[in-house]
Amino acid sequence: MLRNNGSLTTLLERFEARFGFEDGDGFTAEDLKKIAEWDYKDLGGLLEFVETIWWCPEWGFVRNEMPGGEWIELHTGGWSGNEQIIHALQQNFMFWGMCWARSERGGHYYFRWQR
Numbered sequence: 001m002l003r004n005n006g007s008l009t010t011l012l013e014r015f016e017a018r019f020g021f022e023d024g025d026g027f028t029a030e031d032l033k034k035i036a037e038w039d040y041k042d043l044g045g046l047l048e049f050v051e052t053i054w055w056c057p058e059w060g061f062v063r064n065e066m067p068g069g070e071w072i073e074l075h076t077g078g079w080s081g082n083e084q085i086i087h088a089l090q091q092n093f094m095f096w097g098m099c100w101a102r103s104e105r106g107g108h109y110y111f112r113w114q115r
Contacts, residue, residue, distance in 0.1 A: 027053035027081070032088040040094035043113055047072060050089070055079045069114040072099075076107030083107065 031053055038046040047063075047070075054061045054074070060082065062073035076082035086109060090096050099111040 027085075032084060035085065035088040036091035038092055038095065040092075040098065043095060043099065044115070046092070046095060047113065050074075050085060054085065055082050066112075069112065071101075072111040072113060074109040074111070076109075078107060 031049075035046065035050065038049075051057050051061050051063075056077055056079070060075040060077050062075075064071040064073075074082070074086065076086065086107075099113050101110045101112045103109050
């Protein structure tokens, strides 16, 4: 897992050094940058994008409807690519501040998104 040193550039460089421009599961370092810089006014679009690049979304990306929004569960399954996506989400301070509810040991993250 990458340490949070506050530098998205370092994250992108490490990702590219490890996996090349695109990793085997279909997302690029540029996708991580896009997540970190995504406009907070389009959180629904951000969640849809993350779901398209999440490894094993049928198990690790759970959406539950609730009045006025959704409860989102992200489970990394120990896959480092999903951990890198989580790190990019953490770099998106508006998303993380507005939606993060809790994290649990073992790569489990819970978010509440109000529409």
